[in-house]
Amino acid sequence: MSTTSETSPIPAGAADGSPRGRDGEPNTAEPAARRSGPRRPGGRELLASLPWIGPALLLIFGVVLFPAGVMFFNSTRDISLSGLDQGSVGFDNYVEVFSFPYFWPIFVRTIVWVVAVVGATVLISLGLAQILNKAFPGRRIVRLAVIIPWAASVVMTTLVVYYGLEPYFGIVNTFLVDLGLIDTPEGYGWTRNPDTAFAWSIVVAVFVSLPFTTYTILAGLQTVPGEVLEAAKMDGAGPARTYFGVILPQLRGALSVAVLINIINVFNSLPILKVMTGSIPGYDADTIMTLIFKYIQNQHKVDVASALSVVAFLIVIVIVAIYVRVVKPMKEV
Secondary structure, three states: OOOOOOOOOOOOOHHHOOOEOOOOOEOOOOOHHHHHOOOOOOHHHHHHHHHHHHHHHHHHHHHHHHHHHHHHHHHOEEEOOOOOEEEEOOOHHHHHHHHOOOHHHHHHHHHHHHHHHHHHHHHHHHHHHHHHOOOOOOHHHHHHHHHHHHHOOHHHHHHHHHHHOOOOOOHHHHHHHHHOOOOOHHHOOOOOOHHHHHHHHHHHHHHHHHHHHHHHHHHHHHOOOHHHHHHHHHOOOOHHHHHHHHHHHHOHHHHHHHHHHHHHHHHOOOHHHHHHHOOOOOOOOOOHHHHHHHHHHOOOOHHHHHHHHHHHHHHHHHHHHHHHHHHOOOOOO
């Protein structure tokens, strides 16, 4: 007695997983989306999205692109003291900027200013955020207190420090006299010396930058999964290894964005340096931003100030581009 089993014929080559037609031949009519990758939005999709992205595009044009265009236009003109446009001068204003004898020392000081403020801010904020992430009595009050430097006016905060450093009636010198570190309150003028005034400017800039950076890192700490920390603890990792091996990599997104925003804000910062170093003659405590202000206020050279503004704008763009290229702040861990 023989048994027969019915089997459906398998077309040759079907085992390789390639699509087949009804006649068993390879199906060449593969979907276009699979062959060409993700379909790019067409004209209709872009038109349909304009009501949603239009206001943002107008804002970018009105706040960023148009002023940048006017600034570049003014940098190629000869603008008189009264603001009269006397014609084009080409790139003569840029030549004057780069031939200014103090430009390169000021450029280096600007880089030192940005690196020192951002670096100190990030390091202190990492510690503050770690403390504020712990449960302790009065944590809510402490968190609110951290916001105060952010909520207060930058000029007001700087003026408080500035007058506290005054040699005759400042509280800092009086305190140093009480400790016996100096003989008389007027013995040292912190805001009269370019180096010390610039150093205190860095201190003030770090102080006013801490709230934003601390809360950004604190928000990142809230997203660290608890089970990951428990797993590290079960594996025998100590506090230091857990922080640097588990927690810190999880903060990559929040930390990189906070650093990027701080770089832009600190580079373009003017009020702190203007208050702390504005009364010092010369250019030994200036950054690019304060030099732009001096071109406008003291020398009344709006055209040269515009050229220097374009240079500063390009420097920021290059720094941000390099940072984004290297750090990739939007990349997932």
